[in-house]
Amino acid sequence: MSFWPRFTLPAPLAAGPREILLGSLGAGLGLLLTEWVGRLILGHSLPWFVAPMGASAVLLFCVPASPLAQPWPCLAGNTLSAVIGVACHQLLGDTGMALALAGLLAIGTMFLLRCLHPPGGAMALTAVLGGPAVHELGYGFALAPVMVDTVAMLLLAALFNNLAGRRYPHQSAARPHPHATRDPVPSERVGFNAADLDAALASFGEVLDIDREDLEEIMVRAQMHARRRHWGAVRCGDVMSRDVVAIGPQATLGEAWALLAHHRIKALPVVEEGDRLVGIIAVRDFFVAPGAPGEPPATMRSGRTVGEAMTAAVRSARPEQPLAELIADFADRGLHHMPVTDSAGRVVGMITQSDVVGALFAGEPRG
Secondary structure (H helix, E strand, C coil): CCHHHHHHCCCCCCCCHHHHHHHHHHHHHHHHHHHHHHHHHHCCCCHHHHHHHHHHHHHHHHCCCCHHHCHHHHHHHHHHHHHHHHHHHHHHCCCHHHHHHHHHHHHHHHHHCCCCCHHHHHHHHHHHHCCHHHHCCCCHHHHHHHHHHHHHHHHHHHHHHHHCCCCCCCCCCCCCCCCCCCCCCHHHCCCCCHHHHHHHHHHCCCCCCCCHHHHHHHHHHHHHHHHHHHHCCCEHHHHCECCCCCECCCCEHHHHHHHHHHHCCCEEEEECHHHEEEEEEEHHHHEECCCCCCCCCCEECCCCEHHHHCECCCCCECCCCEHHHHHHHHHCCCCCEEEEECCCCEEEEEEEHHHHHHHHHCCCCCC
């Protein structure tokens, strides 16, 4: 009995009002462009052709992150399917066999060439059922209007989606390794990894409308939310060092080095008047990297101020921020120290990797 409610009721929709508006507006603009380009090429409107392009518009503007909506599936899927549809019509004419064969071959070809695009199946049928206006074009139908119109819609989709704050063509955000080695980043050395995701996807035994990179990103974000829920009671202000050793940008590197050595620390926040954070200087900033293999080792810098050697683009935390939000910065992004600032940008504390490790493994969070 539980099957029928699941079968008949719609699944929850994750799209908010903004996504609904953007998808509808983009698809409308795409169809307007398609009809105009088709009329410009053919001299008249071609309803059979607009229909599959409408399906492409739904993918490109409503679900632009889908693997089925990317440029290669869209362009190759539509164009190759049109070629196959024309060939089937020329071979078998306006027959049911031509329709069935065109759909079969188009779908099989898209699978083989990794360009599966559902509207391509409709495009193959359009080449068979389009009537004299399509049949007179022969294989030229695949070039114009199909390929030309598809390219135009792809260009519009790239412009529209990126202006709307979406990445298109869709690419998962790169997560560079902080040390440029082949080892997985620390957070991936336990728990799930890429091989686990591949095995999970393969276990379904069917095509899923999501690529591995997006699934991995979803899993990482889910783990982060779980961490925040579990360790949500621990804030940066609970574990940070409050007696912060800082230095001004006009100080010499010698003075900065003396502070680091005296306090046995590896980084100093750089502050201006009123303790406002302007940068950070760490041990590595005191050395000049070798220019090429075979050159002398790195040597100590001299005769420069802290302001010249410091890292100005410094990440900082807030005292009320959950400590779990910093785990990725310290584990995967190579950070070892992070200043803590108040709402006015004044340094009020310092957090190190040791602080994070000590807090997370000292015991259960308070709550």
